[in-house]
Amino acid sequence: MLIHGGTIIDPASGIQARGDILVKDGRIESIELGQSLERAADQIIDAEGCLVTPGLIDPHVHLREPSEGQQHRETIAVGSAAALAGGFTTVCSMPNTLPPPDSAERVGALLERGRLAGNARVFPVACGTIGRAGESPTDVASLIQAGACGISDDGDGIADDDVMDAVLEQVARADTCFMQHCQDPSMTPDAAMNAGTLAVKLGLGGWPREAETSMIERDVRLNERHGAKYHAQHLSCAESVDAIANARQAGQPVTAEASPHHLLLTEEACRDYDSVFKVNPPLRTSADIEAIKSGIARGTITILATDQAPHPPQAKQTDFASAAFGMVSIECALPLYRKALIDDGVIDWSRLIAMMTIEPAALVGLEHLGRLTRGGVADLTIIDPDLEWTISAEDFLTTGRNCPFEGWTVTGRAITTIVGGEARWSLQGDSRLTLATGH
Template identity: 40%
Template sequence: MSKILIRGAKVLGGEPQDVLIDGDTIAEVGSGLSAEGAEVVEADGKVLLPGLVDLHTHLREPGREDSETVLTGTRAAASGGYTAVFAMANTFPVADTAGVVEQVYRLGQEHGYCDVQPIGAVTVGLEGKKLAELGAMHESAAGVTVFSDDGKCVDDAVIMRRALEYVKAFGGVVAQHAQEPRLTEGAQMNEGVVSAELGLGGWPAVAEESIIARDVLLAEHVGSRVHICHLSTAGSVEIVRWAKSRGIDVTAEVTPHHLLLTDELVRSYNPVYKVNPPLRTERDVLALREALADGTIDIVATDHAPHPHEDKDCEWAAAAMGMVGLETALSVVQRTMVETGLLDWAGVADRMSLKPAAIGGAKGHGRPVSAGEPANLTLVDTAYRGEVDPAGFASRSRNTPYEGRELPGRVTHTWLRGRATLVDGKLA
C-alpha cells in the first residue's frame, strides 16, 4: 500500500503522535490523523526515530563472503533499525578504485534493505605508501566522500597530509584508524593491570592518542576535515575536546561495545572480546559516555566486524579482532546512555542518525521526523527486555560479545523511503 499510518508513536520519545507516510515521504505528523486508504501500524507508545545511519560498517564483500555479504549485512542493518550504512574499504580486492566502490554501491541498490555508501581507501592496497584514486572514487557513481584505511593506520604524516589536502577540494573527510603501529607490535589487549596479570601483550592508550594529536594538528594546518574512528580512551577524549576548542574541523565516533564493556572481560580468554581498538578500563568507558553526552564525541558507529566461526573459535592469540554490532547497537546505547540519563531519545537520534548522515553526506538520511521529509524511519519498543540470541541474527556471522546478556529495547519496524524492510521484528 502506498500510504502507511503509524499511530500513537512517541516521536523522538515525546508525546504520542500519528505519522502518515505517503509513498516515499512523510506526509503529515499530528494527532488523530485519518487512516482512510492507509495501512495502519499501531505503535502503542513505541519510540519513532529517523532511520539510523552507521558510518563504520564492514560488509566484507567482495572477497570475504564467508563472513558477510552486502545482502546479509544490509539485512542485519535493517534489523537493527538502520536505513544507511557506510561500508569500509578493507575488502579483497581493496576498495581503492572507482570500479570496486561502484560494485559495492550497486550491490546495495540491488538488495534494497538499506542504502550502502562505500568508503574509499586512502592508500593503494591499504599499504600506507601511495594515495589511492581519491578523485576517481569521488567522481564515480558511488560518489565517495569518506576515505579510510580502517584496520590500518595512515601512520606516515606526509601521506596523511596529502590525503587531507586532496579531499579538501571536494569537501571530503579522512577517517583515521588511530593506531601507532610501532607501539602496538604484538599487542593483544589494553595495556594495564589486566594485561600484566594475564601475560598478554599490552596495547597502550598512547598509541591511539599520539596519532589523534598529530592528525588534528595536520587538519588544522591544512584546513581540512578529519574524523576519528572508534575512539576508545579518556586521553583521546581530552585531545578531541582541546582540538574542538581551537576550532579544528574534527569529528569522532565511539562504538557501542566501548560504551559498555571493559578489559576485565578478557580474563575469560574468550576471543569474542578481542577487538581493535581493545576494550579499555572502566575509567575510559565512563569518560566515553560523558563525551558522547556533551558532544565531544559526535556519533555512535558500530564497527560491525563479522568473522566466520573458525576465525573466532580458537586460542586468543590466533583469533581475529572484531565484533558484530548492527543488530545490538541501539539496545546498548539505550542501556548505557538513555537508562543512565545521559541522553534522551532526541539525543540518540542526533548521535545515531542526524550527525553521522551529516558527516558522511548521506543524502535523504538523518532528517527530522516531519512533513515533507523522506520516510526513513525506525520504530523501537523501548520497554522490551530480552537476552541476546545470535542464532536469530540476520548477519552471516555470530561473533557478538552480548550472547546471553539481557539488553533493553527492540526494533520492531524499519522503513526505507516508505517501504518496510522490517515488520514486527521480521525482515520484509
C-alpha cells in the first residue's frame, strides 16, 4: 500500500510535511518527505489535500459487551466498527459490563472478541474492585498480565478511601494507570443535571461540581505516597481543571481528558427536557467550557476521549429524570474537536492529533501505537480537513442514536482508517481513495 501526497502529521517525531508512506506486511516500510515514493504497490491511496496521521486512539469507550440481562444491542464488533468510521484504530473498553472484567479470564475473553471482530483494536480496561462494587480490590497485577491496558471502575468512582488507597498501591506496583470516574455518590442522589438555578427551575436533581472535584482532590492526596499513574476522566468543571493543574505542578503523574460534549454543550441544552443531553458528569456552563479549553491550551488536560455510551431507544425515550446517562459521538468526534479547539484557536492540528494518539497511547502503555515510524505498526488515519458534512445518527454504525450533535454541520472527517496495513474502513463514495490496485 502506498499513501501518496498527503500532509503527514506525526507528533511523536515532530513531522508535519507533505510526503508519501509505503506500507508492507502490516508495517511502515518507508516515509518519504517532500517527494514521491516511486514504488509499485498493490494499492495506492491518493491523500492529496488530506492529513495522514497515526491511527487515532480513544481511551474511553463503552462497548457494552458482555451485557447479561441488559437491553443493549451494542457489541464489541459493532462498537469497534463505529470507531473505525470515526478514524479510530484503537479503543479502550470500559468495565461497566455484566459481568465486569474483574478476572484474568474475563479480560482474555474481551481481547479475543476484539481480535475476532477485526475492526479497531480493542484493549480492555479492567476493574479496580471485585464486581465493580467498590468494596474489595481486584488482583491488579493478574489483570494487567492478562492484557488489560488500565484499571477503572468507570460508571462509578471508588468512594471508599481505604479501598481506593489499596487500589492505587497495586496500580503503582503493576506500573499501569488508574482511570477515575470522578463522582462522589453521596453528593449526587437523584442528580440529573448541573446543580444551579436552571435545575431548580426545571425541577430536576442538581449535580454539584464538588462531587467531581472533591474526588480528584481526595485521590491526589491518597496518591502522594504511591505515585501511581492517575487519570481523571471526562472533566466537566473549572474547579476540576484547577485540581489537576495543582497536582501536576506538585509533580504527581496525573493526567486528564476532555470529551466533545463538555467542550461544546452547556446545561442550557437540558431546558426542553430532551434526555439526549443527559450525561454523567453533566453538561455545565459556558464558563466551565472556557476553563476546560484553557486547561487544554496550557497542557493541563492532555487527552481527548469521547466517552462513547450507546443506549437502546427505550433507555433514552422517557422522562429526563429516569433516562439513562450517556451520549454517542465517536463517529463525529474529530470534526467536533476541530470546531471546539482548532477553529477557536485553542490548539493546532499537530497538538490535536497528539491528544488523540501519543498522549492516550502513553497513558495506557501502548507506546508502540500512536506514532509513525519506519518498521512500526501501520495504523494510520487519513483525514480530509475541509470536508463539510451534516451529522446524522441514522447513518452511524453504532446502534446508539443518542447523539446530541444531530443535524450539526461540521468540517473535517476521517475518510480512510488503516489497521495493521489494512484499509478496514473508507468513506463510501469517496473516489479519491484508491487510484490503482495490483500494479
